[in-house]
Amino acid sequence: MTDLSKAPASRPWALSMPDLAQAAVFAALIAVLGLPGQINLASGVPITLQSLGVMLAGAVLGPKKGTLAVFIFMVLAIAGLPILSGGRTGLVALSSPTAGYFIGFLPGVLVIGLLTAYLMPRYNVFAGIVFNIVGGVAVVYAFGIIGLLLKTDMSLLAAIKTNGPFLAGDAIKATIAALVAAPVHRGRPGLITPLRRMKNA
Numbered sequence: 001m002t003d004l005s006k007a008p009a010s011r012p013w014a015l016s017m018p019d020l021a022q023a024a025v026f027a028a029l030i031a032v033l034g035l036p037g038q039i040n041l042a043s044g045v046p047i048t049l050q051s052l053g054v055m056l057a058g059a060v061l062g063p064k065k066g067t068l069a070v071f072i073f074m075v076l077a078i079a080g081l082p083i084l085s086g087g088r089t090g091l092v093a094l095s096s097p098t099a100g101y102f103i104g105f106l107p108g109v110l111v112i113g114l115l116t117a118y119l120m121p122r123y124n125v126f127a128g129i130v131f132n133i134v135g136g137v138a139v140v141y142a143f144g145i146i147g148l149l150l151k152t153d154m155s156l157l158a159a160i161k162t163n164g165p166f167l168a169g170d171a172i173k174a175t176i177a178a179l180v181a182a183p184v185h186r187g188r189p190g191l192i193t194p195l196r197r198m199k200n201a
Helices: 004-010 017-032 050-078 090-095 099-119 125-151 156-161 164-187 195-200
Strands: none
Touching (some): 017 050, 050 090, 050 099, 050 125, 050 164, 090 099, 099 125, 099 195
């Protein structure tokens, strides 16, 4: 006879209907954050609010639901929906020199989610800011730099320097995401399964 009480623990990465609903809501949030449009700097890399949505997804939903939210958003964009900032589709983004930044959303949210899950069950704002910067800035920038090197004739140093104008804004986004996540986790404890508990499951 099957012990149903042990079923969820045996599949820590399984998704319930509420999990799927939360991921879908955050996918929509990331899309909405692209509505204000974008500001293109001389380097051609756009400033958008959608990276804030990626940070929020990882910081609020954790690794499995947050990654799923970004994955849904990216699939819809690649399928042809103009939900990227500036009304672009995923295919347009992938064909541009800045494709790496778009691709970097997925590993970026996964890193934020994993680090945040390790921090739980008590969310710390300062640590959250650091985690958002590691995943939402460092990881995304790394993929963006690789994309620039592959699609342009930029040198490594020039590709790295293109990120300079974004650092202050992205640090502010990382802070906002942590400040939003903190009260959410106080009000909804258990929203993210602690990574240590997932390892022991």
